[in-house]
Amino acid sequence: xxxxxxxxxxxxxxxxxxxxxxxxxxxxxxxxxxxxxxxxxxxxxxxxxxxxxxxxxxxxxxxxxxxxxxxxxxxxxxxxxxxxxxxxxxxxxxxxxxxxxxxxxxxxxxxxxxxxxxxxxxxxxxxxxxxxxxxxxxxxxxxxxxxxxxxxxxxxxxxxxxxxxxxxxxxxxxxxxxxxxxxxxxxxxxxxxxxxxxxxxxxxxxxxxxxxxxxxxxxxxxxxxxxxxxxxxxxxxxxxxxxxxxxxxxxxxxxxxxxxxxxxxxxxxxxxxxxxxxxxxxxxxxxxxxxxxxxxxxxxxxxxxxxxxxxxxxxxxxxxxxxxxxxxxxxxxxxxxxxxxxxxxxxxxxxxxxxxxxxxxxxxxxxxxxxxxxxxxxxxxxxxxxxxxxxxxxxxxxxxxxxxxxxxxxxxxxxxxxxxxxxxxxxxxxxxxxxxxxxxxxxxxxxxxxxxxxxxxxxxxxxxxxxxxxxxxxxxxxxxxxxxxxxxxxxxxxxxxxxxxxxxxxxxxxxxxxxxxxxxxxxxxxxxxxxxxxxxxxxxxxxxxxxxxxxxxxxxxxxxxxxxxxxxxxxxxxxxxxxxxx
Amino acid sequence: xxxxxxxxxxxxxxxxxxxxxxxxxxxxxxxxxxxxxxxxxxxxxxxxxxxxxxxxxxxxxxxxxxxxxxxxxxxxxxxxxxxxxxxxxxxxxxxxxxxxxxxxxxxxxxxxxxxxxxxxxxxxxxxxxxxxxxxxxxxxxxxxxxxxxxxxxxxxxxxxxxxxxxxxxxxxxxxxxxxxxxxxxxxxxxxxxxxxxxxxxxxxxxxxxxxxxxxxxxxxxxxxxxxxxxxxxxxxxxxxxxxxxxxxxxxxxxxxxxxxxxxxxxxxxxxxxxxxxxxxxxxx
Numbered sequence: 038x039x040x041x042x043x044x045x046x047x048x049x050x051x052x053x054x055x056x057x058x059x060x061x062x063x064x065x066x067x068x069x070x071x072x073x074x075x076x077x078x079x080x081x082x083x084x085x086x087x088x089x090x091x092x093x094x095x096x097x098x099x100x101x102x103x104x105x106x107x108x109x110x111x112x113x114x115x116x117x118x119x120x121x122x123x124x125x126x127x128x129x130x131x132x133x134x135x136x137x138x139x140x141x142x143x144x145x146x147x148x149x150x151x152x153x154x155x156x157x158x159x160x161x162x163x164x165x166x167x168x169x170x171x172x173x174x175x176x177x178x179x180x181x182x183x184x185x186x187x188x189x190x191x192x193x194x195x196x197x198x199x200x201x202x203x204x205x206x207x208x209x210x211x212x213x214x215x216x217x218x219x220x221x222x223x224x225x226x227x228x229x230x231x232x233x234x235x236x237x238x239x240x241x242x243x244x245x246x247x248x249x250x251x252x253x254x255x256x257x258x259x260x261x262x263x264x265x266x267x268x269x270x271x272x273x274x275x276x277x278x279x280x281x282x283x284x285x286x287x288x289x290x291x292x293x294x295x296x297x298x299x300x301x302x303x304x305x306x307x308x309x310x311x312x313x314x315x316x317x318x319x320x321x322x323x324x325x326x327x328x329x330x331x332x333x334x335x336x337x338x339x340x341x342x343x344x345x346x347x348x349x350x351x352x353x354x355x356x357x358x359x360x361x362x363x364x365x366x367x368x369x370x371x372x373x374x375x376x377x378x379x380x381x382x383x384x385x386x387x388x389x390x391x392x393x394x395x396x397x398x399x400x401x402x403x404x405x406x407x408x409x410x411x412x413x414x415x416x417x418x419x420x421x422x423x424x425x426x427x428x429x430x431x432x433x434x435x436x437x438x439x440x441x442x443x444x445x446x447x448x449x450x451x452x453x454x455x456x457x458x459x460x461x462x463x464x465x466x467x468x469x470x471x472x473x474x475x476x477x478x479x480x481x482x483x484x485x486x487x488x489x490x491x492x493x494x495x496x497x498x499x500x501x502x503x504x505x506x507x508x509x510x511x512x513x514x515x516x517x518x519x520x521x522x523x524x525x526x527x528x529x530x531x532x533x534x535x536x537x538x539x540x541x542x543x544x545x546x547x548x549x550x551x552x553x554x555x556x557x558x559x560x561x562x563x564x565x566x567x568x569x570x571x572x573x574x575x576x577x578x579x580x581x582x583x584x585x586x587x588x589x590x591x592x593x594x595x596x597x598x599x600x601x602x603x604x605x606x607x608x609x610x611x612x613x614x615x616x617x618x619x
Numbered sequence: 620x621x622x623x624x625x626x627x628x629x630x631x632x633x634x635x636x637x638x639x640x641x642x643x644x645x646x647x648x649x650x651x652x653x654x655x656x657x658x659x660x661x662x663x664x665x666x667x668x669x670x671x672x673x674x675x676x677x678x679x680x681x682x683x684x685x686x687x688x689x690x691x692x693x694x695x696x697x698x699x700x701x702x703x704x705x706x707x708x709x710x711x712x713x714x715x716x717x718x719x720x721x722x723x724x725x726x727x728x729x730x731x732x733x734x735x736x737x738x739x740x741x742x743x744x745x746x747x748x749x750x751x752x753x754x755x756x757x758x759x760x761x762x763x764x765x766x767x768x769x770x771x772x773x774x775x776x777x778x779x780x781x782x783x784x785x786x787x788x789x790x791x792x793x794x795x796x797x798x799x800x801x802x803x804x805x806x807x808x809x810x811x812x813x814x815x816x817x818x819x820x821x822x823x824x825x826x827x828x829x830x831x832x833x834x835x836x837x838x839x840x841x842x843x844x845x846x847x848x849x850x851x852x853x854x855x856x857x858x859x860x861x862x863x864x865x866x867x868x869x870x871x872x873x874x875x876x877x878x879x880x881x882x883x884x885x886x887x888x889x890x891x892x893x894x895x896x897x898x899x900x901x902x903x
Contacts, residue, residue, distance in 0.1 A: 119852045120855040120856060121855075130850065134798075135846040136846075138851065139770060143865065144770045147865035150863075150865075151862050151864055151865060152854060152855035152862050155863060161865065164865065196854070390808065409818070409819075410811040410816075411819075421809065426802075426805050427809050427813070443814045491814060
């Protein structure tokens with residue numbers, strides 16, 4: 038194998054057509070063969086743009102102004118046609134829906150190979166080995182859309198792998214996957230890197246998985262590389278993380294908190310769960326941590342209730358099986374479960390978009406089916422995952438007011454509600470701006486304001502933090518907390534379990550169309566067997582807490598750090614387990 | 620995952636296993652023969668045959684019902700126009716004078732402009748034939764396309780020397796349109812979730828709401844189209860015909876038999892229609 042670097046970016050700057058600000062500024066980057074590089078940064082930092090320079094889509098497809106040079110295996114990505122570069126650089130995108138272009142699994146893997154004009158026998162051999170590598174061989178004749186989200190991403194990976202490229206780029210590959218599917222994909226990356234020596238560039242906000250898998254982390258901010266180092270170096274730099282809106286892996290946070298409390302030495306903290314568990318051996322023994330659970334505010338009748346609800350889709354899929362559930366006024370409930378567990382179907386029943394095949398859904402004790410979707414919308418506000426489907430108007434103000442038109446309120450009352458919603462979402466400055474001129478995070482806030490303006494009693498958030506960076510996620514979740522404090526009932530569906538302590542009070546764990554557990558958040562997060570049964574992994578903080586003490590019920594890095602006593606004066610423990618002088 | 624896709628039929632039948640080129644031969648034969656059969660008895664028999672074939676190969680009944688619903692106003696229009704207005708042509712076909720046709724309905728003389736207009740039995744009968752032929756031709760599309768795996772369809776057309784770029788655009792639209800329809804459905808659902816009771820609105824209000832839907836749908840479609848374009852480029856797609864295929868598309872004996880039988884039926888049908896007047900309206 039050649040010692041020459043696989044990828045070289047020299048002083049790369051790039052402006053999208055009509056853009057005033059560059060998406061990339063003076064980027065210099067060298068990626069050796071066989072390296073797994075994590076490209077991290079806040080939303081809009083230029084991660085996707087940088088990825089697209091690697092296969093020539095930027096600037097060849099998008100146009101714009103491009104400066105500098107990108108070389109992959111010696112080929113200049115501006116000079117080589119994109120379809121030739123595709124043989125060297127495999128791409129896996131975020132959205133399985135648009136990246137699968139064929140009507141069968143095997144044809145999906147074969148598509149790029151056919152375009153390259155490989156002999157049929159060679160294509161067959163590569164399809165077979167790629168599908169075997171991602172464990173999809175038995176689905177070769179299925180339609181890609183019949184696969185789960187995790188399987189679809191593995192299929193996209195297989196299609197890239199079949200090219201036998203030098204480099205595979207994965208752009209936010211797990212943002213729509215449940216934790217188990219995300220882990221499987223990252224395991225596949227590590228395995229492929231080991232067995233085939235393929236280099237990877239991976240973008241995303243999944244700090245824990247990136248830290249586990251990557252050899253190197255590059256931080257982009259405003260189109261510039263602001264840091265470049267090993268995962269333990271990057272994730273230990275609290276200042277850098279704060280500046281770039283990044284969240285470290287939870288285990289790293291635990292050791293940062295321990296260092297602050299003087300339990301262990303400050304410095305390089307473990308970034309991988311396995312290393313962190315090993316490092317526990319050098320710490321004082323943890324105390325069991327089990328704070329009393331706060332009381333649920335359960336007042337009288339549930340506002341929403343499901344009684345033995347079953348739902349069978351026309352194709353025979355039983356999505357809900359005897360679901361019984363009460364949601365009370367003032368609840369903040371989290372619904373979790375693997376993809377296909379029945380969460381979306383459950384939400385659709387709460388919104389009357391689907392009717393139960395058996396059983397009933399009640400609102401304030403009366404059948405919910407008696408109300409139309411539109412009537413119900415005034416009581417139950419729904420914030421979808423994709424805000425762009427909710428935007429119809431030319432200004433933020435008009436968009437927020439659009440929901441009030443059917444209510445036929447007096448103009449003064451409408452104006453009052455619009456002002457209040459814009460204020461709550463900090464959108465007053467954007468009142469006259471077109472919603473599509475805002476960032477995705479801000480568009481999500483516009484949609485929340487448009488729901489809030491109807492003053493619904495219940496707010497349902499469907500994957501509100503998908504595609505959001507740390508600051509965007511926190512901003513949305515902080516808002517849910519404010520709304521909850523103001524008396525609203527909140528329901529959140531998310532895969533991002535680590536973000537929810539401090540917000541949700543109750544977790545409903547779903548699996549196979551059933552409610553497997555309905556318990557306070559702490560109890561649910563520590564119900565490891567139940568989580569396992571629906572293919573959910575515990576958060577790193579929970580896993581580390583249980584490794585620290587079997588009776589620990591800590592939920593967050595802070596709580597876990599609190600369960601350790603400071604060692605005797607003058608003795609600090611290094612995270613690696615060695616002792617050192619203070 | 621509940622993702623929309625172009626309608627396909629999962630059931631494996633003798634017909635669905637045929638190569639697309641063989642199906643195309645059957646399609647062309649029935650089109651040619653059907654075009655010559657203006658007699659409603661022949662046209663309806665052909666329609667019944669194609670309808671039975673559609674059910675037999677597993678075209679879902681809701682889809683067939685939808686087609687019937689969409690075509691029903693067209694059918695009424697055919698009966699109406701041919702019944703009332705196509706007198707000269709119909710009379711020529713049955714070999715009588717225009718005023719020799721059998722009246723079915725006569726509008727009262729006192730009616731302004733249309734008073735005294737007459738709907739004829741022969742005109743209605745002829746209109747029935749036209750409708751049956753049109754519906755038969757329309758049913759041939761799902762019969763041949765839905766029973767063919769999209770990848771096989773592409774391969775079949777490429778082997779027929781249709782330029783790959785055109786074939787790809789065709790097959791992509793099969794994939795893209797369901798996504799657009801899903802986008803429209805999702806946006807309309809969103810409107811309902813914003814408190815707009817579309818089912819309770821008057822026509823004008825609905826039009827206003829639909830006009831607003833255009834914004835996110837068009838933006839969504841453009842965004843998706845661009846995403847798909849980037850994906851295709853990343854998968855080495857260049858539209859070049861110099862590409863290879865995972866599967867071979869050799870015609871099997873059953874395909875050759877179907878093509879040969881189609882050719883014979885087509886020839887015999889044309890001969891019988893031209894020389895014997897078989898299937899011609901008013902021939903007996």
